[in-house]
Amino acid sequence: MRVIGTVGLPGSGKGEAAAVAEEEGVPVVTMGDVIRAECRDRGLDPAEHHGEIARALREENGPAAIAERSVPLIEDAAGRADTDAVLVDGLRAPVELERFRERFGDEFTLVAITAPFDVRAERLGERGRDDSDLDLEALRDREERELEFGMGEVIDAADVTVDNTDTLAAFRDRVRAVLRGNPAPDAPDGATDDAAEVGK
């Protein structure tokens, strides 16, 4: 079984990558679903309590709690699928990467999705899923929080970097190649440097 994890700053294209996986028959496990399920178990509305429950899970069960709870979901999805791959959406912290590498060894491939701040801000503005998509300050805050959790280190540790500054069609092609175990060469130098763009 191949397990493909994705990591990327807000608006980089993780949701699009997950949609390509679904189209390819590759099951998607979203780490946020672990948190949403825990909210429901505690009788709380995920829309309001997501952040608080993510913190509580880590405090109560250790910093890798969300990754650990994702493992059985990944194994179940792999058991049900016709393909040999599962996509895991939403790695954030180095300790989560460590857990997946420990558990899945060479079967685990980490894919970083990158695009500069301005490009991501514009796309989120167009997506407009909620108010925070439209608010530049909120995006900066969100991304600073992600980087505090160590997302920059996770991005730097990726096996494959998929740059998403070009068209959606080009991005989807590259994701498809990665899912098929056949990634194109990395983007040219400088194109993947989005963590440095925060706040600009």
Ligand SMILES: Nc1ncnc2c1ncn2[C@@H]1O[C@H](COP(=O)(O)OP(=O)(O)OP(=O)(O)O)[C@@H](O)[C@H]1O
């Ligand atoms: N190459 C592209 N060209 C144009 N639009 C794009 C491209 N890649 C992604 N988008 C659009 O940009 C928006 C953000 O992408 P997406 O939702 O996949 O990001 P994400 O990494 O999942 O963000 P978040 O972490 O905030 O959920 C979406 O509306 C998506 O359709």
